[in-house]
Amino acid sequence: MTPAPAAATHCPYCALQCAMTLTPSAAVPVRPLAAPSVTAPSVTALSVTALSVTALSVTAPSVVSSGEPRVTVSGRDFPTNRGGLCKKGWTSTVLLDSPDRIAEPMRRGADGTFSPVSWVDALDDIAERLRRGRAEHGADSVGVFGGGGLTNEKAYQLGKFARIALGTSRIDYNGRFCMSSAAAAGNRAFGVDRGLPFPLAALGSAETILVLGSNVAETMPPFIAHLEKARANGGLVVVDPRRTATVRLTENGGGTHLQPTPGSDLVLLLGLTHIVIAEKLVDERFLRERTVGFDALARSVGAWWPQRVQSVTGVPVHQLREVARRLASGRGSYILTGRGVEQHVDGTDTATAAINLALVLGLPGTPHSGYGTLTGQGNGQGGREHGQKADQLPGYRKIVDPAARAHVAAVWGVDPDDLPGAGLPAVELLNSFGQPGGVRSLLVHGSNVVVSAPNVNRVRAGLAALDLLVVCDFFFSETASLADYVLPVTQWAEEEGTMTSLEGRVIRRRKALDAPSGVRNELWIMRELARRLESPGVFSESPAEVFDELARASEGGLADYSGIDYALLDSGAPVYWPYPAGSNGTPRLFQAAFAHPDGLARIVPVTPRPAPEPLNTPGSLTLITGRLLEHYQSGAQTRRVPELNDAKPHARAELHPTTAASLGVADGDLVELGNSRGSVRAIALVTATIRPDTVFLPFHFAGSECANLLTQDATDPISGMPEFKTTAVTVRAVREEVTA
Numbered sequence: 001m002t003p004a005p006a007a008a009t010h011c012p013y014c015a016l017q018c019a020m021t022l023t024p025s026a027a028v029p030v031r032p033l034a035a036p037s038v039t040a041p042s043v044t045a046l047s048v049t050a051l052s053v054t055a056l057s058v059t060a061p062s063v064v065s066s067g068e069p070r071v072t073v074s075g076r077d078f079p080t081n082r083g084g085l086c087k088k089g090w091t092s093t094v095l096l097d098s099p100d101r102i103a104e105p106m107r108r109g110a111d112g113t114f115s116p117v118s119w120v121d122a123l124d125d126i127a128e129r130l131r132r133g134r135a136e137h138g139a140d141s142v143g144v145f146g147g148g149g150l151t152n153e154k155a156y157q158l159g160k161f162a163r164i165a166l167g168t169s170r171i172d173y174n175g176r177f178c179m180s181s182a183a184a185a186g187n188r189a190f191g192v193d194r195g196l197p198f199p200l201a202a203l204g205s206a207e208t209i210l211v212l213g214s215n216v217a218e219t220m221p222p223f224i225a226h227l228e229k230a231r232a233n234g235g236l237v238v239v240d241p242r243r244t245a246t247v248r249l250t251e252n253g254g255g256t257h258l259q260p261t262p263g264s265d266l267v268l269l270l271g272l273t274h275i276v277i278a279e280k281l282v283d284e285r286f287l288r289e290r291t292v293g294f295d296a297l298a299r300s301v302g303a304w305w306p307q308r309v310q311s312v313t314g315v316p317v318h319q320l321r322e323v324a325r326r327l328a329s330g331r332g333s334y335i336l337t338g339r340g341v342e343q344h345v346d347g348t349d350t351a352t353a354a355i356n357l358a359l360v361l362g363l364p365g366t367p368h369s370g371y372g373t374l375t376g377q378g379n380g381q382g383g384r385e386h387g388q389k390a391d392q393l394p395g396y397r398k399i400v401d402p403a404a405r406a407h408v409a410a411v412w413g414v415d416p417d418d419l420p421g422a423g424l425p426a427v428e429l430l431n432s433f434g435q436p437g438g439v440r441s442l443l444v445h446g447s448n449v450v451v452s453a454p455n456v457n458r459v460r461a462g463l464a465a466l467d468l469l470v471v472c473d474f475f476f477s478e479t480a481s482l483a484d485y486v487l488p489v490t491q492w493a494e495e496e497g498t499m500t501s502l503e504g505r506v507i508r509r510r511k512a513l514d515a516p517s518g519v520r521n522e523l524w525i526m527r528e529l530a531r532r533l534e535s536p537g538v539f540s541e542s543p544a545e546v547f548d549e550l551a552r553a554s555e556g557g558l559a560d561y562s563g564i565d566y567a568l569l570d571s572g573a574p575v576y577w578p579y580p581a582g583s584n585g586t587p588r589l590f591q592a593a594f595a596h597p598d599g600l601a602r603i604v605p606v607t608p609r610p611a612p613e614p615l616n617t618p619g620s621l622t623l624i625t626g627r628l629l630e631h632y633q634s635g636a637q638t639r640r641v642p643e644l645n646d647a648k649p650h651a652r653a654e655l656h657p658t659t660a661a662s663l664g665v666a667d668g669d670l671v672e673l674g675n676s677r678g679s680v681r682a683i684a685l686v687t688a689t690i691r692p693d694t695v696f697l698p699f700h701f702a703g704s705e706c707a708n709l710l711t712q713d714a715t716d717p718i719s720g721m722p723e724f725k726t727t728a729v730t731v732r733a734v735r736e737e738v739t740a
């Protein structure tokens with residue numbers, strides 16, 4: 001048998017979208033998949049592995065029936081990863097032949113167990129139940145929950161499917177939990193939201209980079225190569241309550257670590273802005289010619305003098321002044337935000353405060369400086385542009401805009417009046433399950449809400465109250481395990497498509513292998529359901545056809561892809577949106593004007609608000625949740641990769657030695673974290689890298705280790721972002737034997 005040609009594609013995980021080559025081995029057949037398993041991954045001994053960033057060529061240890069790996073992974077040279085992959089990337093092919101993979105549609109029986117069912121029977125029954133649900137309870141009784149890992153084509157078609165095949169407004173996606181606050185702030189200030197409005201490689205020439213609330217050294221290790229010049233200049237400034245791997249890059253002359261009290265990021269940014277204004281470090285010409293709103297900002301930050309900011313944040317005045325002056329030094333400065341400062345009920349205002357600081361310094365839209373937010377999920381950028389958000393149509397258009405409705409309806413071949421209005425943001429959508437007027441039937445694509453949503457006990461109860469739950473996944477994720485139907489779908493190496501990386505660059509995902517015979521692409525599933533539902537419009541299963549339609553639907557929108565097609569992408573040209581037909585795209589935004597009609601950026605004064613529940617009360621600690629190098633998002637994939645799971649099989653609760661001693665906890669002890677929403681059991685990791693008033697849990701784990709048993713579903717009033725990063729908990733030692 002002649003092997004298939006190598007596929008130049010990108011990693012299936014995070015938004016850095018590291019380039020890789022997949023080389024199929026000769027004569028290795030698709031593995032006949034065994035009966036699926038719904039058991040959790042095996043638990044092995046705890047171990048801590050070192051951070052690894054490598055440019056490599058690794059034969060992935062995929063186990064197939066012949067014992068031979070089916071595909072070889074090589075890092076591929078590309079501006080973002082320069083040939084490097086992290087351990088998630090180079091073990092990614094293991095999942096193609098995972099014994100947990102679902103081989104055919106599965107239906108839950110009356111006894112609660114799953115049995116195989118044909119595609120025809122599954123889709124016929126699902127369509128009939130959707131039709132009946134709509135007839136009895138209205139179109140908005142059907143909900144759709146998408147994901148930031150879906151290709152552009154799937155995300156686009158899912159939004160279209162919801163609006164014209166189901167006729168529902170009730171669609172949102174898990175990116176609401178990631179990027180919504182930064183997106184809202186970017187739209188408000190600049191008139192458009194592209195995470196990095198400049199190519200990532202531009203960071204490589206910066207002498208000062210302020211990173212707020214992002215641990216890129218663990219979440220996307222190849223990224224740190226772009227921080228080298230700033231480090232060499234002593235100009236890497238990292239804001240984080242923990243001494244993370246990224247913080248450690250500031251040591252030995254690399255820069256500065258600011259370690260504020262959890263939840264005080266907004267005050268810290270107001271304080272930095274106060275100093276910039278008070279010390280006359282502002283870029284007056286930039287403010288005059290390119291912004292509006294400075295005077296109101298100057299008045300509002302007057303109340304945040306350095307000593308007051310020190311008392312609230314714990315960051316010394318001399319550090320605040322040093323950082324403000326360094327950012328204003330005019331030698332190439334960037335401000336970058338991540339989820340640590342955005343996943344709050346005031347996340348939009350905190351991101352706005354970071355943008356305000358950038359604007360008073362005159363950074364955005366200039367050739368060697370800027371502001372950006374670091375998108376996390378694989379297609380977290382493209383996934384928030386083309387219609388799977390509750391208030392959105394393709395091209396980053398607003399669904400309430402009559403002109404947008406008319407344009408998109410014409411592309412879809414429907415009457416604009418037939419399009420539903422705005423739906424509910426993710427937390428409201430989830431909380432509507434089982435409620436009067438709420439969602440009763442739900443389709444889930446690329447999301448594992450039972451682990452990733454806040455207050456998961458409430459989510460679990462809501463899912464149990466549904467009349468119908470259909471989940472498309474490769475595995476029995478924790479959410480799929482609760483479904484009535486689980487539909488097995490293709491993985492990244494088995495499909496064509498496009499993704500849009502964290503720098504707004506549209507890239508090609510290419511097929512390297514055939515999928516197992518019982519597995520289908522979600523475009524095909526949508527087409528088949530739309531046909532059964534007698535939907536208007538065309539639903540293609542061809543990614544290239546869907547992309548061409550996406551491009552037309554996006555034409556004239558903020559995220560205009562109308563000049564892009566597969567041939568252009570396959571030419572290897574760097575393709576950054578907006579890319580109107582006839583243009584060469586936009587690697588760096590805002591050089592001539594911002595995206596508001598008058599071309600000016602908006603400076604919007606913001607002020608801190610009380611936390612939704614009291615923090616730092618006697619006996620409580622503040623819980624921060626975050627990521628580990630070895631795992632991605634809810635862990636549904638990475639917990640099934642033996643090498644990754646063996647390295648980090650458990651959630652470990654990081655506690656400061658002083659705190660641990662006061663609780664009578666030693667490293668390796670079992671502890672219980674609790675509050676009114678639930679409790680989590682985890683093994684203590686006693687470390688001086690965390691503040692004494694804080695406890696950290698990774699959010700990749702399920703069951704009794706799920707950090708989101710504790711988080712709250714209070715949300716940002718502008719973005720709908722839940723409060724993930726500051727949660728009051730009590731911690732106690734559990735006096736029983738630990739067998740991990």
Ligand code: SF4
Nearest residue numbers: 011013014018086089
């Ligand atoms: S940093 Fe790791 S997980 Fe992210 S795209 Fe690169 S290889 Fe994949």
